[in-house]
Amino acid sequence: MTTVLQINSSMHGKNAQSSRLATEFVQSLLAARQANRPGGNPGDTVIVRDLAKQPVPHLTAERFQALAAPASERTLDQQRVVAESDELIEELQRADVIVIGLPMYNFGVPSALKAYFDHVARAGVTFRYTANGPVGLLNGKKAYVFATRGGRYAGTPADLQTEYVRQFLGFIGIRDVEFVYAEGLALGVEQRIAAVADAVSRIGQLAA
Numbered sequence: 001m002t003t004v005l006q007i008n009s010s011m012h013g014k015n016a017q018s019s020r021l022a023t024e025f026v027q028s029l030l031a032a033r034q035a036n037r038p039g040g041n042p043g044d045t046v047i048v049r050d051l052a053k054q055p056v057p058h059l060t061a062e063r064f065q066a067l068a069a070p071a072s073e074r075t076l077d078q079q080r081v082v083a084e085s086d087e088l089i090e091e092l093q094r095a096d097v098i099v100i101g102l103p104m105y106n107f108g109v110p111s112a113l114k115a116y117f118d119h120v121a122r123a124g125v126t127f128r129y130t131a132n133g134p135v136g137l138l139n140g141k142k143a144y145v146f147a148t149r150g151g152r153y154a155g156t157p158a159d160l161q162t163e164y165v166r167q168f169l170g171f172i173g174i175r176d177v178e179f180v181y182a183e184g185l186a187l188g189v190e191q192r193i194a195a196v197a198d199a200v201s202r203i204g205q206l207a208a
């Protein structure tokens with residue numbers, strides 16, 4: 001029994017290349033699990049969190065204060081903000097596998113994903129401070145990130161996105177992270193087809 005959380009962060013909805021790769025991976029993973037266990041895996045669950053369809057608001061001082069306020073002192077507005085954050089965090093806590101569709105926008109992550117990260121990094125809930133530094137609390141999970149880019153950056157100092165996402169996930173305890181890239185998508189039809197084919201082939205290997 002596995003719970004998969006798929007987080008789509010593209011603004012392009014169903015046409016998004018990153019979301020399509022993420023979906024392909026989730027379907028392949030579930031199909032492989034089914035094939036390996038003929039009786040099926042009736043407990044397998046997929047949660048899809050689409051950050052374009054249901055945007056998480058930008059973090060503001062008011063929202064941050066709500067997240068930091070002691071539970072007994074929260075106003076009604078603050079309780080609402082915390083409930084939104086709790087819902088996102090509960091999905092992460094339930095998930096065994098986290099799959100992220102990650103387009104590159106202006107050299108970084110979509111602001112929709114940054115807003116999401118800002119609402120799931122909660123001291124005492126997803127990480128805690130210790131004398132030896134912060135410790136992530138979302139342990140035992142595996143993450144797969146499907147990164148789509150118009151240009152080519154993987155493995156170069158210009159790829160600021162990969163280290164940022166790895167750093168953030170590690171901070172909340174998710175350290176087992178696999179990146180799959182489809183790069184050069186804006187560099188012509190041939191390069192685009194080849195990049196997507198490579199990513200799909202990698203998906204087949206990872207899901208098996």
Ligand SMILES: Cc1cc2nc3c(=O)[nH]c(=O)nc-3n(C[C@H](O)[C@H](O)[C@H](O)COP(=O)(O)O)c2cc1C
Nearest residue numbers: 010012016017018103104105106107148149150151
């Ligand atoms: C607003 C915007 C900014 C972009 N910035 C970059 C960039 O900095 N570097 C890059 O390689 N591609 C960039 N691209 C291209 C996207 O990364 C590429 O089209 C990717 O496939 C988008 O994924 P999606 O279809 O899942 O949204 C940008 C595209 C958009 C729409």
